[in-house]
Amino acid sequence: MPSNQTKGHRLPARVAMLKKAVFTVLLAGLLLFANGLSGQPARAADPADPEKTAESVAALSPRNSEEKLKNIQKLLEESRTEKPENLSRKLNIPVEKFQEKIALLQEIEATYQRQLTALAKQSSLAQEQKNLNAQIESNQGVVVSQLPPYSLTTYDLYLDQLDKMRQREDAASAAQQNDKKNLEHAHVNVSAASQRLRQLLEKVEQEATGDSPEQNMKITIARLENELAEATLDLNRLIAENSKIELQIAQQQKNITRQQVDWVRSRLAFDEQDLQERLKLHDGLRQKLKTYIASLAAEQQEVEDAWLKAQQEYSDTGIADELKKERSKSWLDARQSWRDTYQQILEQTENSLRLITRSEQAWQRRYAMIKGEVNYEEFDQWEKETSESIENINRLITMAQNSQNSLQPQIVSVKMQLALPGVDPVIARNQRTMLEALNKLLERTVEHLSRLQTMARFENRFLAEIQERQQSIKVIDILSKVAGKFLHTLDYEVWVIDEQSVTVKKVIVALLILAVGLLLAKYISHFTTDRILRQTKLNESDRAIFDRILYILMLVLVVLFALHTVNIPLTALTFFGGAFAIGVGFGTQNLLNNFISGFILMLERPVKIGDTIEFESTVGAIEEIGIRCTKIRTPSNVHILVPNSSLLEKNIVNWTLSDQVIRCQVRVGVAYGSEVRQVARLLNQAAAEHGEILKNPEPIVIFTDFGDNALIFDVYYWIRLGDTRMGKFIIESDVRFLIEKHLRENGIGIPFPQRDLHLDTSKPLNLRIIQGSGDPPGQDAAGSDHQGPDAAQQMKSASARGNTP
Structure with missing residues (x-):
């Protein structure tokens, strides 16, 4: 039996173990309670269908989001009651898990906060859209506040407003496309988080090792990740719906502004006061720029002198004194920066001065179009000049953008050099001077770029007005212009001969x-x-x-x-x-x-x-x-x-050089044994019977040759060619018909080519088959007998002679 001393030692250990067990049970219950509050069961991600998204957004409400936010905040407070390091030692769980849990709770809290913000924005957008629809239905939004007629200044104000509405529509459209992609990505994240949670629960259920703090922590983190994914999905649905409403509002506002622009444009009138105010404004700006250019030129000369002096000092500085050389070099760089700054600012200001003259001319021409004092030829000239001006402005914009892009890295580089430790005070002062010059040039470049973009927008607007007026020009004006150009072309001098112009x-x-x-x-x-x-x-x-x-x-x-x-x-x-x-x-x-x-x-x-x-x-x-x-x-x-x-x-x-009479010939062969005199008489009779054959000269029959198969006769006769050149061939055909008729009636045949083969049968025939290149080996022709070379040679000789061996 153990002693009392031993019992005294075991009692504190048992009490400690009991406390640890009780704390573990309480912590597990707290985690399970957090799981019950932190989210709903895992759900599969739905496709990013607009109808389903709208239904999901309709199911959201500020009240639900606020309740979820309060639960998360309560869990955060409970998690912060004890340090993660203490819980990690007590439950034997890595401290990173507690930190991960707190981070997830913070992200969920921020997501619910964003949901509330998005819901509030949605309510505001819905009210704005409702008010806008009411204005459209009552035509209040389309009404222009001022009464007609309108000046070009008023027209430009509405055009500027239309440009803003177009930019807003483009921005809303781009935001909607981006929000759609984020919504698709959120669906994927919900599906992945749900899958991880299910797999983890199935794994714990299969192992059946009982509840352990580490397993409970894993399940808690998985549930929090799933809830964060679902909250993010709901947030993205809200944002996507808000983007859709913003795009609709932007499109409605753009349509309203376009109607206002059309209303004002259809009621434009010449306003001498407005034109003079514009010209006066341009003249004042011109005088201001001229004064500024004069001051810049004076300051530039001072900067140029300072740069030359710095360059001389740098050249006179000896190589041995390295610090002095660096100071002189930094001062030269600073003076060079100011020199470049003044040169570029002066060029930019001179370009702006030229643009003022162009702007004045455009305003005068715009009012001239309203008064109807422009003919078709002037429209063409103005269109050409405006297009050239737009190209020139675009080149200046490109140059200003390039200058701006090159200045920013230079400013960053100088700032980094100033931030280095141990920089010499003199060099630092020179670098700050350089930085001041670069900043001033950047500021003026941005201003110049803004003026150029404004002028480009104004010129494009003027070009559109010219092209619109050209389309509305009457046909008679077009014909007049074409006629004028044609007449001018007719007077073009091609060359000169003896002081006489040939046009x-x-x-x-x-x-x-x-x-x-x-x-x-x-x-x-x-x-x-x-x-x-x-x-x-x-x-x-x-x-x-x-x-x-x-x-x-x-x-x-x-x-x-x-x-x-x-x-x-x-x-x-x-x-x-x-x-x-x-x-x-x-x-x-x-x-x-x-x-x-x-x-x-x-x-x-x-x-x-x-x-x-x-x-x-x-x-x-x-x-x-x-x-x-x-x-x-x-x-x-x-x-x-x-x-x-x-x-x-x-x-x-x-054939008809001297006359139209030509001689024709028909050849015919009769069988051997025929009476040749009778044949000649019949052939002569056949030629004489044809009416187209001339009687003088008389037809002639010639016994021409003893042919291989027949006796050959030629019939010669003369005919007169007519207008149809087929007559000769027709007469020849008729003569052949008559010849065949007379010969057939008198029993005289016309042979056809034939050959007789005679064999020497005084001795046996020796036949053999000689295999050809295309015959298969060892195969003879069917029905053939073998014969010797002598018989084969005799057959060849007989074939060569014709009908005798």
Whole structure:
């Protein structure tokens, strides 16, 4: 039995263990209570559907969010009653877990706070949208406060307001797109947090190790993470809904402002007072800038002198004294910064001064458009000048932006150098001077950039007004402008000959005279030739020659008349003649060759219109001999254009050079054993029976040859070619029909080609099959006998001889 002393030692230990167990139970209950208050059961993330999002947002209310916020704040207070380090030692849980729990509670608290803010904003937006809809329905929001007519200043105010509404709409649209992405990301986070919580609960249930502080802490953190994800999802839904309402409000306000702009624009009127006020304002700004430029120039000279002095001091400083050299270098850099600052500010101010003049001109032109004192040509000129001005301003904006981007790193670099420890006071003072110069230049650059952007917006607005007025210009004005430009173009001087200007108008009139003259010359030459042809006995070839000569003479007269009418001196022909000669020498040899060949064909007349010729195996009748080529029609009714030079340079057969009579030939073969005299008589009879065959000269039958398979006879006869070139072939066909008829009636046959094969059967035939390249090996032809080489050689010899072995 243990002694009392031993019991005394065990009692404090048991009491400590009991206290620890009781504390553990209480802590576990507190954690479970926190789990019950900290959120609802895990739920799957819904897709970012606008309808579901709207329903989820409608389910949220400030009251629910406030209750959740109070519960979280209560848990935070309970968690802060004891330090995490003490709880970590008592429960044997890493202190990071307690810190993580507190961080999650703080994030949830901040999320619920943001929900309340978003709900309040939603209520405010809804009220704003309600009021806006009421104004639209009552037309109060569309009404312009001032009475018409309106000045350009009032119009510009509403245009500026419309630009702001467009910017607000763009910003709301971009925010909505970003909020949609955040909402999708929140759905993914809720799904992931729910999955982690379920997996953790399933794992604890499967292990069945009983409740332990560490497991309870893990479950608590997982529940808090899930609640944070769900609270963030609800917050993003609220934000997305607010962005949607903001976009709708921005669109409604933009539409209202656009209606106001349209109302004011339709009631603009010339306002002399407003114009003079604008011009006076520009003049005052011009005087101010001129004064500023003068002061800048004076200060710049001082800065330039200081820079030259600093440069001289730096050059005179010896290399041995390193500190003095650095001080001198820093002072030179500071003076250089001020020198660059004044140069750039002066350039910017001069550019602003030029823009004032441009702005004055734009205001005067805008009011001129309102008064209707602008014609169509001026609109074109203004559009061109405004477009050039916009390009120039955009270049200046780019330069100012580049300058601003380069200044900011320089300022940061100087500030970092000043922040370094142990900087020499003199060098630090010089660097502060440099920083002052850079800051001043940056400030002036930002101001200059703002002025440039304002001027660019004004010029773009003016350009839009010009283009709008151009679209509303009447058709008569457009036609007047086009006519004016056309007349101005007609007076453009092309060249000068003998102090006589040749304008576009003269050239066009000359070309019109030439065109009409060519048509008249062609008509008159054809008419005159037809009348002469009726009264004389000229043939078609003579008619064509006379027609061409007359046409060329009239063409020369038309050219001379055109030059005289437009008062172009004939000296121009010298110029054109020289150019034509050069062109002939280098590029028109074939054309001139064919042109001259056409006249030779007409004069020498080796071929005439209507002649039937054979040219390069082609037979046809000549229909026309032109200046460049000759037109030939074949019996197939196909026209062939042959260059005139080819008819002179190549061999041609003219079937009808002297007359229209030609000889034709038909060949026929009869069987061996036929009575040849009877055959000749029958062939002669067949030729004589055809009515188109001439009786004089008489047809001739010639026994031509002993053919391989027949006796060959040729029938020659003469015919007269008509207008249809198919007549020759038709007559030849008729003669063959008659020949076949007479021969068949008299029992005379017309053989066809045949071969007789005679075999020597005095000794056995020795046959063998010689395998071809395409036959499979070892396979013989069906039904074939073998024979020796002698028989095969005999068969070959017999085939070569025809019908004898």
